[in-house]
Amino acid sequence: MREPVRIGPHPSAQPDLQELLRGVAQGDQEAFASVYDAVVGSVLGIARSVLRDRAQSEEVAQEVLVEVWRTAANYRPERGSVRNWILTLAHRRAVDRVRSVDASAAREHRAALLERTPEYDEVTEEVEASLEREQVRRCVRTLTEVQRQAVDLAYYRGLTYREVAELLTLPLGTVKTRLRDGLIRLRDCLGVTA
Numbered sequence: 001m002r003e004p005v006r007i008g009p010h011p012s013a014q015p016d017l018q019e020l021l022r023g024v025a026q027g028d029q030e031a032f033a034s035v036y037d038a039v040v041g042s043v044l045g046i047a048r049s050v051l052r053d054r055a056q057s058e059e060v061a062q063e064v065l066v067e068v069w070r071t072a073a074n075y076r077p078e079r080g081s082v083r084n085w086i087l088t089l090a091h092r093r094a095v096d097r098v099r100s101v102d103a104s105a106a107r108e109h110r111a112a113l114l115e116r117t118p119e120y121d122e123v124t125e126e127v128e129a130s131l132e133r134e135q136v137r138r139c140v141r142t143l144t145e146v147q148r149q150a151v152d153l154a155y156y157r158g159l160t161y162r163e164v165a166e167l168l169t170l171p172l173g174t175v176k177t178r179l180r181d182g183l184i185r186l187r188d189c190l191g192v193t194a
Helices: 019-027 029-051 056-074 080-117 121-139 145-156 161-168 170-191
Strands: none
Touching: 019 029, 019 080, 019 145, 019 170, 029 056, 029 080, 056 080, 056 145, 145 170, 161 170
C-alpha cells in the first residue's frame, strides 16, 4: 500500500514555535522572524475573516505580530499552543477593530444628526413672541384708564401696591381692587384659564 501524499511542509520541517517564542521573549530577532513566517498567513486569514477588508486586516495582523514580539513572555503553555495563542490574539484584535469602527460610525452619525437639528427655530420663536406682545398690548387697551394706570405702575414699572396708592393718591384698598379687576379683565382677554 502506498503512503498518503502530504501537502505542505513535512511535519519535521515545522518549527518548534514554543522554543522559538522563548527566544522571542529574550529579544531574539531571528526567532521572531521564524515565528512570523510560521504564523503570518494564519493571522492575516483570521483578521480577514472577521474584518472583510484587506487594508484593515493587514493593519491588525501587523499589530498582533508586534504584540507577540512585546508580550512573548506572557505566553503560558498550559493554556494552549503558541499558534492558538497567537490566533486568539488575532481574533480578539480583529473583533475589537470591528467594534471600534462600528462605535466610531455611530458617533459620527449622532454628530451629523446634531449638526442638522437646530436647537430651536429662532424665526418661529420670534414670531410667537411678537404675536404674544401684540395680544397683550391689545388687551391692555381694553382696560379702563384707572385700571391701566394701576397695572402699568405695579407690573411694568415694578412699584409696590402701597407706592402705587401713594402716587395715585388713592386708598390702598382701591388700588388693590383696580389691580384685581384689571388683571381679571386681562386674563379673560388673553384666554388664560385660572
